Amino acid sequence: MLDFFYIVSELKKVPREGWKKKVGIEHPESVADHSYVTAIMSMVFSDTVGLNTEKILKMALLHDIAESITGDFTPEDISKENKKIVENEAMGEILAKLPSKLGDEYKKIWIEYVQENSKEASLMHEIDRLEMAIQAVKYSSEGFSKEILKTFVESARKEMKTKELLNILDAISYK
Numbered sequence: 036m037l038d039f040f041y042i043v044s045e046l047k048k049v050p051r052e053g054w055k056k057k058v059g060i061e062h063p064e065s066v067a068d069h070s071y072v073t074a075i076m077s078m079v080f081s082d083t084v085g086l087n088t089e090k091i092l093k094m095a096l097l098h099d100i101a102e103s104i105t106g107d108f109t110p111e112d113i114s115k116e117n118k119k120i121v122e123n124e125a126m127g128e129i130l131a132k133l134p135s136k137l138g139d140e141y142k143k144i145w146i147e148y149v150q151e152n153s154k155e156a157s158l159m160h161e162i163d164r165l166e167m168a169i170q171a172v173k174y175s176s177e178g179f180s181k182e183i184l185k186t187f188v189e190s191a192r193k194e195m196k197t198k199e200l201l202n203i204l205d206a207i208s209y210k
Contacts, residue, residue: 042103045104046067046099049066051170056111066102069170072166073162080200090153091158094147094148095162097145100129104128126142130142130145162200165191167187191204
């Protein structure tokens with residue numbers, strides 16, 4: 036398991052590339068930073084809407100660990116289909132470091148997330164986008180381009196359906 040922990044701890048060093056490439060933030064949040072806040076948000080919203088919070092927390096913690104090997108891609112870097120292939124291969128490599136029963140359980144949760152075939156997976160995808168929008172607002176308050184960052188918020192809005200999450204997104208203001 037040491038190898039598993041060693042690999043996933045690399046997320047602390049993987050920068051979120053969209054902030055670097057599109058906004059010009061030299062030292063943006065790491066993927067681990069993003070995953071932590073996403074997990075907190077997932078816990079709160081899952082409890083709020085009455086879903087399986089244990090499952091969504093595992094999903095949130097697993098959703099980006101492939102990036103400890105692949106790095107963070109922006110949509111311009113790779114097609115959605117190729118990203119799925121590369122990340123599935125990386126997840127297989129990472130989860131193989133765990134006892135097989137645990138690796139199989141986490142792989143099942145990962146596949147559920149990728150295929151978005153449960154209420155928890157759908158909510159988790161929306162929360163992933165909402166966390167990005169909130170981070171955009173934070174960067175805007177630090178003096179980065181409001182016009183560029185507004186595109187991140189609007190991109191998140193297109194993906195959202197859950198009323199509680201939309202209410203938070205609606206509270207985000209760029210006046």
